[in-house]
Amino acid sequence: MANCLVAQSGGPTAAINATLAGVVRANQLNPLYEHVYGGLNGIEGILQDRLYDLTNLSAAENRLLRQTPGSALGSCRYKLKRGNDADYLRLVEVMDKHDIEILFYIGGNDSMDTVDALSEWARENKINKRFVGIPKTIDNDLMVTDHCPGFGSGAKFAIQVARATSIDLNVYTREEVYILETMGRDAGWLAGSTVLSGVVDVLVLPEVDFDRDVFLDQVKKCMDEKGKCYIVTSEGAHYADGTYLSAGETKNDGFGHAVLGGAGAALKQMILDAGISPRAKVQDLCSSARSANFAQSLTDVTEAFELGMSAHARSGNPAFTGQVVAVQRELVDGAYNAKFIAGPAEDFANHVKHVPTEWILPDYQGVTQEFYDYIEPLIQGEPDLVMENGLPKTIVPFNMR
């Protein structure tokens, strides 16, 4: 009986390890493979023959794995380039050495492209190896799949921070602006999700070219009305020429301050310079939304786990390669249900799923009801976390052992 390999790539999410746990558990329920190896630090580590045997991971450790943030196998930013036969051959060499017939690659856009390229190359060169993709990304920007595992938990965290800090902002009567910055270089899903907090006055997404005057007008209107303004921005907010707001000393906005830090810091400076508010606070969520295991969405973690199981089970069909498993949304008696599907990796790769422009209200006023309806089911429920000394118990990542 041959073995399988599973690896993680790109930025982690708070649910990416649930997918790994799903692959491992599925093979215990139905041992299609003699061993389940984890590739450490993605393709980069696999090329260095760094594997970890996960076959007999206990149920208890599997449960802790699901609530461990980060990529428990470690990750990489290394992209296997099409046509790089040396890397491809080395990969096959490592797989052969351990009698591995299939690689499950958990990742985002680039990783799905890698799955596509590898499976195509194997087919063309009659190499009997298979490659399957499983999506993850906090950015939620993959095509085909209704949404990406990890996004729901990140959104749930960001929404809770927005709700809590907005209530905090309102305790004083003084005029003040609060700016929350989230990840999201190209797509505004995560920043946009914070509207579910019910507190967002002004929303800046990368889907709309930034216009300083319109933005400041909107903030001013809000301040005039209630003396407070809660702003959320994507890190990827940018001007029409593509310059990020966070790009430091900008050339287009007519004032010459050095702006260190991100989009939030840039917006703060604009507001203070324009004299719209005497005070502004900025909170950049940095990597916490993608790692907040203490604020996981049960729906998200469950789907992430089941996608891992689905990929493993489908691989029982020897023709299953170059495919990516995904979630299709359906309504059952009017209620949200996740249906599991699979499709060609090429359909997932190299495109960014943006927030539809028709869901975005003009003048930074937020999003339409469709957006709310889309996000709401994804943040439902809380897993029953195993706690230790007041903190969610985590495992030592396999790449750190």
Add this chain to the structure above:
Amino acid sequence: MANCLVAQSGGPTAAINATLAGVVRANQLNPLYEHVYGGLNGIEGILQDRLYDLTNLSAAENRLLRQTPGSALGSCRYKLKRGNDADYLRLVEVMDKHDIEILFYIGGNDSMDTVDALSEWARENKINKRFVGIPKTIDNDLMVTDHCPGFGSGAKFAIQVARATSIDLNVYTREEVYILETMGRDAGWLAGSTVLSGVVDVLVLPEVDFDRDVFLDQVKKCMDEKGKCYIVTSEGAHYADGTYLSAGETKNDGFGHAVLGGAGAALKQMILDAGISPRAKVQDLCSSARSANFAQSLTDVTEAFELGMSAHARSGNPAFTGQVVAVQRELVDGAYNAKFIAGPAEDFANHVKHVPTEWILPDYQGVTQEFYDYIEPLIQGEPDLVMENGLPKTIVPFNMR
């Protein structure tokens, strides 16, 4: 039967409303007062006769109040100055108008001073009004009390963010520094608490004058050893001359960059300038640690609630004025137990309880075991939150109704 008044002052915490809930509930269990009025936006609102009747708050709403962040009555930064008889007389006028004999003031240092000043003034002027303090502060810097309600929840949140983002930091093999900044202008309790995450390599507290060379040496040592460095800093980190690291263009550190933002941004710039790490991320927790109702410590929220009940019950003694209720730590069969005490407000006011210097390790290496033992009991347990649509349900703050 006379009435009582309760108000909140200063910065909120994630547990400050539990104290309010405790006062309200205590009066339902034993109606010492006919009405429990909430003063909106602290002393500032009381002087404007802005009160809200909390007497019959339902048990269900009381429970939601405990999990609502911010100050549900609103807050203020207004300090009643000693000798400001006009304000004092106006306060008595408002109290008389509503037949209020006692004010419970939930706050930090300044508020305890206000309690002291008001009770002294009332005694001297033979005015039959009483003033009682109940501590809160995320900074945990009040004297007498073993710790301050709100601190445990803030610490629990900060510790969890540190743990999660550190695991996130370690997924790549690349060299990288992560800097987490917490509140704490004068005292390093909150920043220090993050050591319980087990991931903090370098800890910068306001209790130790900042020395750039020693700091950079320590970061370099850590980077040389493992290629990563997890740094936590208090916002109040400062040089020997008192200049905050966050003070913008600094005069003492020998390089001339404009530093916008806080201590974390300043440390990042130092590290990049010194070429110690090619990458550094900064996360400023801003006000989220003091408002993260989704990461409350059960111990903290329970004690906050019980302090409210204790203050109310003790006020059954007509001589109880100018006093502050507090927590004394005791060990019962070796286990942590909170004993409730009360003491003169003057003992609490106008002093800052710092992290003892003998608990701080040299060269930013963290803290001693005593510090761990001190924090650990304060972050234990999680309240069973009432959720709605995937988020902790909150009430509309009384000052927003």
